[in-house]
Amino acid sequence: MTRSYLGYVSSQTTDSVPLMSYGTATGGTSSSITVGGETYTLLTFSSDDNLVVSQAGLFDVLLIGGGGGGGGSNSTYSGGGGGAGAIVGLASTTTLYLTAGTYSVDVGAGGAGSSTFPNDGAASYIGSIISAAAGGGGASEYGTEAKKGDSGASAGGGADGRGGQSVDETFGNDGGNGVTSGGGGGGGYGSAGANGTENTGGAGGDGADISSWITGATAYRAAGGGGGGGATGGAAGLGGVAGTSGGNGNNATTAGSGGGGAKSGSGGSTGGNGAAGVVYVRFKV
DSSP: OOOEETTEEOOOOGGGSOOOOBOEEEOSEEEEEEETTEEEEEEEESSSEEEEEEEOEEEEEEEEOOOOOOBOBSSSOOOOOOOOOOEESSSSOEEEEEOSEEEEEEOOOOOOOBSSSOOOOOOEEETTTEEEOOOOOOOOSSHHHHTSOOOBSSOOOOSSSOOOOBSOTTSOOOOOOOBTTBOOOOOOSSSOOOOOBTTBOOOOOOOEEOHHHHOSSOOEESOOOOOOBSSBOOOOOTTOOOOOSSBSOOOOOSTTOOOOOOBOOTTOBOOOOOOOOEEEEEEEO
């Protein structure tokens, strides 16, 4: 198990970590969970708040950045899907040692759907200690540069142009390329967005199931939005939303996921909004 102290991720295994106990804290919404036979208190931050550590010690953390907004259209081109925010702490457990005190928790907002330049999401943070990058916005047809999906943790899909590239594929994937009537799908944490084809949007990339960390039913997060299409919107990836073939794009519904791309309607259209991220903190009791 990878351990992280004050944002530095060490290569030590659990067996070689110095003997330290879990601390105690409050903030967000508190619940009791059982993971691997161990009982934890889980603090869920779905909006900005403070993490108040009353007893210093170890804390497992899982952060998801905000998803990018989907792209829309002013007349001809279909918009690309928004990219997903990064997930930090899922692939290998990330554990911080925190001293007693108050730490600000900033939950990254989702990017607004757009019909002009791509709108990225915002990163999620625990103080200045650790963060999860945001997803890139999906492309619209507004100008040459706007037809390219934005880079991000996972990147937005393109509109008659190439999709964006993930800034770090440890935490995300690229967006798909778009053609005139088929926007590229946004990249998801689990897989890249698919390329659009004529009249059909590219599928959004899959999210990741975080149920093993928070326990409970399958819970996909950080999916890419489907690209808009002339006749058929791009399919939804796991945990994501599909693109549309008319009207505004679909708003993302799961934390850290990108908004769906749109095909222009009367007077133009906007992409769907990306979803805000989330921050989880747990400690053994």
